[in-house]
Every structure is written in C-alpha cells, then in structure tokens.
Amino acid sequence: MSFARRLSSLLVLTALVGLLAVPASAGTARLQLVATTGMIADTLREVGGDRVEVRGLMGEGADPHLYRQTRSDVTAMTRADAVFWNGLFLEAQLEEFLGRLGQRKPVFAMGESVPEEARLADEEYPDQPDPHVWMDPGRWRHVVLGIRDALSELDPEHAEAFAERADDYLEELEALDAYAREVLASVPEASRVLVTAHDAFGYFGDAYGFEVLGIQGFSTESEAGLARIESMVNLLVERGIEAIFIETSVSDRNIRALIEGAAAKGHEVRIGGELFSDAMGPRGTYEGTWLGMIDHNVTLITRSLGGEVPDGGRLGRLASTEEET
Structure with missing residues (x-):
C-alpha cells in the first residue's frame, strides 16, 4: 500500500x-x-x-x-x-x-x-x-x-x-x-380504606388520610402466600370492605383470589377499577402523563369509595373511570 x-x-x-x-x-x-x-x-x-x-x-x-x-x-x-x-x-x-x-x-x-x-x-x-x-x-x-x-x-x-x-x-x-384533597375529603371516613395488589399507595394514604392495604409488600418480587391471602379475606369480611382495586402493572390474580375468598364467606366484594401504580397510561394520552395518572387515581378512588367527583376528573380530560363490572 x-x-x-x-x-x-x-x-x-x-x-x-x-x-x-x-x-x-x-x-x-x-x-x-x-x-x-x-x-x-x-x-x-x-x-x-x-x-x-x-x-x-x-x-x-x-x-x-x-x-x-x-x-x-x-x-x-x-x-x-x-x-x-x-x-x-x-x-x-x-x-x-x-x-x-x-x-x-x-x-x-x-x-x-x-x-x-x-x-x-x-x-x-x-x-x-x-x-x-x-x-x-x-x-x-x-x-x-x-x-x-x-x-x-x-x-x-x-x-x-x-x-x-x-x-x-x-x-x-x-x-x-x-x-385531590377536596374530592377525597368527600369519601365517607369509614370507607377510606384502599386495598390494592401491592403496597404502592403508602404515600398516597399518608398524604390524604387513607388506610392502605397491599396484598404484597413494596416490591412485586415478593409473592403473597396463602396465609396472607386468608388474612386479607378475613379483614375484608370483618370490616365490610366492598371495593378493592387492581393495578395496570401487576397481575390481578391475588385480587381475584380475595374476591372469591370473600364470596365463600358470604361477603360480596367488587373491583373498584384499575389504578396506575408503577406505570402510567399509554404514551400520548392524558393518563400517560404524571398529572393525568394521579388525576385518574384520585378520581377513580373517590368515585368507587362513595365520594363525589366531576365527570372527567380535575380538567375534564380523563377517559372512563367507571368501576369494573
């Protein structure tokens, strides 16, 4: 060369x-x-x-x-x-x-x-x-x-x-x-109990005065055992909790187990809706922003637990936040 x-x-x-x-x-x-x-x-x-x-x-x-x-x-x-x-x-x-x-x-x-x-x-x-x-x-x-x-x-x-x-x-x-503070305050005090798939709503509960009960701990890496499921079923029955929530990023298997367990004891529990916990909604939607994610959660929780919220959430931009049937 x-x-x-x-x-x-x-x-x-x-x-x-x-x-x-x-x-x-x-x-x-x-x-x-x-x-x-x-x-x-x-x-x-x-x-x-x-x-x-x-x-x-x-x-x-x-x-x-x-x-x-x-x-x-x-x-x-x-x-x-x-x-x-x-x-x-x-x-x-x-x-x-x-x-x-x-x-x-x-x-x-x-x-x-x-x-x-x-x-x-x-x-x-x-x-x-x-x-x-x-x-x-x-x-x-x-x-x-x-x-x-x-x-x-x-x-x-x-x-x-x-x-x-x-x-x-x-x-x-x-x-x-x-x-959030205004609408969540309309939820009757006895109904301010938030039951979810894993313990992702602790800061929400601390900020707005809700008791939060997650089937799993802070991390979804830990599996909920039969003893935990049974204790949660007993709690739902004893306290008359009627609505629990699934999460978009966590399997609903344990939530369904709670509903079936409560039904076996003669207590009906419904799914209050689907919350955003560790992930937001689809990119390009209002729920795909942090503001929209929190607006969705606040609005859905308030409505499902007996409070009063405007249609479409804070800005009227939310898609449906109806309970699951």
Whole structure:
C-alpha cells in the first residue's frame, strides 16, 4: 500500500474514533437523556422542554421491580448524556448496571431528592424506604426540583429556562394536590380504606388520610402466600370492605383470589377499577402523563369509595373511570 493510501486510511480511522468519542448530544441543541420510569421521563420532558430529548425505558404496564434491561436499553443508556432513575430500591434488576454506569457518566437517582425524613420505611426492613414517592404530589415536588437542578448542572446555559418551566409545572402540581384533597375529603371516613395488589399507595394514604392495604409488600418480587391471602379475606369480611382495586402493572390474580375468598364467606366484594401504580397510561394520552395518572387515581378512588367527583376528573380530560363490572 502506498504512503498516500496509508495516510488516507489513518485519517479515516482517526475520524471514526473521534465520532465514537463524541457525546450523543454533540452537534444538537438538546440533551440526550434516558429515564427508567414513565413518571420520571414525563417530568424530565416537562421541565426540560425543547432543550431535552428523553427516552423512557419502561412503558405502559411495565413493572419496574422486575424490569431487566434489554440490549437496546444498554445502548441507549451508554450513549446518553445522562440517565435518570428513581432509585430507593425500585429498579432492583438495574441497580448493579446503573452503579457501574455512574462511574462513567452522570446518573441521577431522583427518588433520593425526597428528604429522608419524608420517606416511608418498610416495617420489616427499616433500611429500605418505600420507593413509590410519585404517589404524593407533595413529595414529588422534591423530584421536580431535583430534576431542575440536575438539568441545570448538565446545561448551565439554560438553567433559567429550566427554573421557569419547573415553577410552571409546580403550579400544576399544587392545583392537582388541591383537587385531590377536596374530592377525597368527600369519601365517607369509614370507607377510606384502599386495598390494592401491592403496597404502592403508602404515600398516597399518608398524604390524604387513607388506610392502605397491599396484598404484597413494596416490591412485586415478593409473592403473597396463602396465609396472607386468608388474612386479607378475613379483614375484608370483618370490616365490610366492598371495593378493592387492581393495578395496570401487576397481575390481578391475588385480587381475584380475595374476591372469591370473600364470596365463600358470604361477603360480596367488587373491583373498584384499575389504578396506575408503577406505570402510567399509554404514551400520548392524558393518563400517560404524571398529572393525568394521579388525576385518574384520585378520581377513580373517590368515585368507587362513595365520594363525589366531576365527570372527567380535575380538567375534564380523563377517559372512563367507571368501576369494573
């Protein structure tokens, strides 16, 4: 090979190496970001606006407790400018990978934005906080502010724009919280018991004064045993609980077992509807946003447990929140 051709080949190879070393967002105006859960992805888009492009790993119906990264997920995370995840032991199968990735690029655990004193703990495992912080707007505001600060760190030039968008979003959050408090207060006190497939609504109950009973614990990795099912059936019968709820990201098997067990004891229990717990609704719908997800849950719980709510929820944008027949 001639010297000229060798030199040309070397220049091409050098250029390719240079391209591979360039961050994914180089040459574009937007940060290339990856978020694990839909709730974090949606909030990133709200605060980041047109300065960010966000890929969410977990879509409609995904269970973050059990989710394992795919090859395309790994590629997306390694090429992104930063990765945002919930943390607090939510994405249990991703923790090891994200820990290693965090040694090479910014990785933000947004659940940790919630102050320790505001986190709920598992009675059996006090060192493991409840990770479902998005269920309470009052706690989620800390995540909004954490996202604002993280984006400002990644792109200081647009920090003012991120702050303005965060303030606007917090106004929506506060309006949603006010709506939730108003309509949930119409539920008769004796009916303020929320029975679900797994213990994802603790922050909701803490914020709005509801007793929350999950068949499984904080994580869906743990299976509910026969003893737990039997004790829950007895509780439904003894306390006359008439409505329980399924979740979009969790099998309804245990809920059906409760209904059958209660029926065998002469007590009728109905399904109050389907709640969004660890995942939001379909992308592109109102329920596919964090605001819509919480609006749906609040509206459905209120209606199913005997309270009064407007048609279509806070903004009249909800699809049907009727009980399952």
